[in-house]
Amino acid sequence: MGTLVVENIVAGYGSGPNILRGLSLTIEAGKTYCIIGPNGAGKSTLVKVIAGLLKPREGRIMYKGEPINGLRADQVLQRGICYVPSDRSLFPDMTVKENLRMGGYILRNSSLVEKRIEQIFIQFPILKEKRSQMAKTLSGGQQQLTSIARAMVLKPELIMLDEPSLGLAPKVVQQIFGTIAILRDQGLTILLVEQNARKGLENADQGVVLDLGMNSFERPAVEVLHDPRIQELYLGKRSRPLQAEAAQ
Ligand SMILES: Nc1ncnc2c1ncn2[C@@H]1O[C@H](COP(=O)(O)OP(=O)(O)O)[C@@H](O)[C@H]1O
Ligand SMILES: [Mg+2]
DSSP states (O other): OOEEEEEEEEETTTTTOEEEEEEEEEEEEEEEEEEOOTTTTSHHHHHHHHHHHHOSEEEEEETTTTEEETOOHHHHHHHTTEEEEETHHHHSSBBHHHHHHHTTTOOOOOOHHHHHHHHHHHHOOHHHHHHSSGGGGGGHHHHHHHHHHHHHTTTTTTTESSSTTTTOHHHHHHHHHHHHHHHTTTEEEEEEEOHHHHHHHHHOOHHHHEETTTTEEEEEEHHHHHHHHHHHHHHSOOOOHHHHTOOO
């Protein structure tokens, strides 16, 4: 089974304080998890720890029954776990196609990579159209799509998307969630960090609320969407009418 189990992870940067403070979470294969929580809660830190970019101070991470904490980022990638950072990290002066090739670099099989890129072009014709353009000339939405597609070259089993809709116009956000829906249909396991909590939860099976470096709440996404406390804190719904507030 492709279950990812995060157990009692404690993590922080350099000699700084603990950001994750005993976080545990089980990610079941084939499901989409949306992680929400306030700024600075440690959402990106969690994703970086799983990706092997930050070594945890305590705890362990098991994937398919084997520990993966302590592996390097490229070794985690080899296991089929991909990470799409929120800054997209494309090579700005490389073309779309060159960026996709970079995604397949660790496969060390250029004909396989070319084949995968052709499949991606069929799935996302806009990338085929833009294949010879430098990444820096793309719109924000196209850059985000390229960044996701670059991870797809590896045919990951589990993909982690850190705030994929950040800074994008509403129409483009809709397209990104369309892309996420395609990944879900393909049976990928998805760990989605979203500041757009409503959209994220609407497009997920499970909702996880992370606060103060702990998993404070995990439920089916529809339940999280309808929980009054969560609505007030993260979904922009107020439990009191606005007039009551104005009258104070
Ligand atoms: N590279 C870093 N070095 C030091 N501190 C960092 C670094 N990245 C994040 N932090 C700190 O870790 C905390 C959690 O950050 P982060 O995981 O990015 O939160 P979130 O993604 O939930 O907004 C914040 O206080 C942030 O300042
Ligand atoms: Mg973040």
